[in-house]
Amino acid sequence: MNIKKGDNVMVITGKDKGKTGTVQRVMLDRDRVLVKDINTVQKRTRPARQGQKGQTVTVARSMHASNVMLLCKNCKKPVRVGYRKDGDQKVRYCKQCEATN
Ligand SMILES: [Zn+2]
Incomplete structure (x- = not known):
């Protein structure tokens, strides 16, 4: 899983x-991500009480992490990422332009 919450990703x-869109949730155990306003479905809710109307709401559904690619902050392209050591920290970098992301 190379995607983190708050990342900007492109759906491929x-x-x-x-x-x-922006990643709102990462489900590490299932390799899935929830991206704002992406992969939406219309859901109709039933009236909760008598006299109320059911509503149609748009909700985003999660998708497999392999369906999105990170948008590099430096080259602004959807890119593959790798990890490298920076001191004793592991940092994620863009394989296109080598910038740390
Ligand atoms: Zn880049």
């Missing part, structure tokens, strides 16, 4: 291909 497959 599926109906939202080419769209970008």
Whole structure:
């Protein structure tokens, strides 16, 4: 899993291909990410009480992390990332421009 919460990612497959968004949640155990306003579905809610109307709400669903790529802050492209050591810290970097992300 190379994606973290708060990352800007581009969707590379599926109906939202080419769209970008911010990662809101990462499900490490399932390799899934939830991206704001991406992979949305319409959900209809039932009226909670009598006299109320059901509503249609748009909710984002999670998708597999392999369906998105990190948008590099430096070269602004969807890129593959690697990890390298920086002192005793492991940092993530862009394989295109080598910038730390
Ligand atoms: Zn880059």
